[in-house]
Amino acid sequence: AQKITQTQPGMFVQEKEAVTLDCTYDTSDQSYGLFWYKQPSSGEMIFLIYQGSYDEQNATEGRYSLNFQKARKSANLVISASQLGDSAMYFCAMRSAHSGGYQKVTFGTGTKLQVIP
């Protein structure tokens, strides 16, 4: 069974500072994908960044980077130069094979990030 763990229910960061949101995962699959999504108060899920299990380099997307440590099964999200608009819930997710022949996405419990001016 797949499991995603986010141990930080809430985080504060000063505007313009960097922040790291933790995510660990557990799976027996060899091939899987890791995602981070942002969910503002409006409720929509916004894709931020993706890391494939076979990708050798850490993924980066603008101010977002994913610190992928495969041996430790961790996929932490780093947000550089935090902005007030970054205040939201952040979910780590993993997509892996499902017995039905399709991909299944499992979400962590989320981290609420608040950026302080």
Added chain:
Amino acid sequence: GAVVSQHPSRVICKSGTSVKIECRSLDFQATTMFWYRQFPKKSLMLMATSNEGSKATYEQGVEKDKFLINHASLTLSTLTVTSAHPEDSSFYICSARAGRGGTSGRGQFFGPGTRLTVL
């Protein structure tokens, strides 16, 4: 990027009535659609996965007869909450994906969600 729409965005209904939520992929064909449920300040819980033209696969603990899913076309999936009760009140989010195989990064897109309140 690809767009997924949901309708309605918000619905309030009386206990015992049925509510239908539509999920549409607007600019791509979604062979697979996922339905999630999210309680306040909680994570997304996968309810079921539907593939176009076949029966939905429900996650353990999800009542098939209560949450009817129909994936009638490559751009439309519907979730019907039958005989809704207050405990069904939640935020329902659909996700659409083009293709089944591989673990490619892009390709799964979320709708804006539907907030259901059952009185």
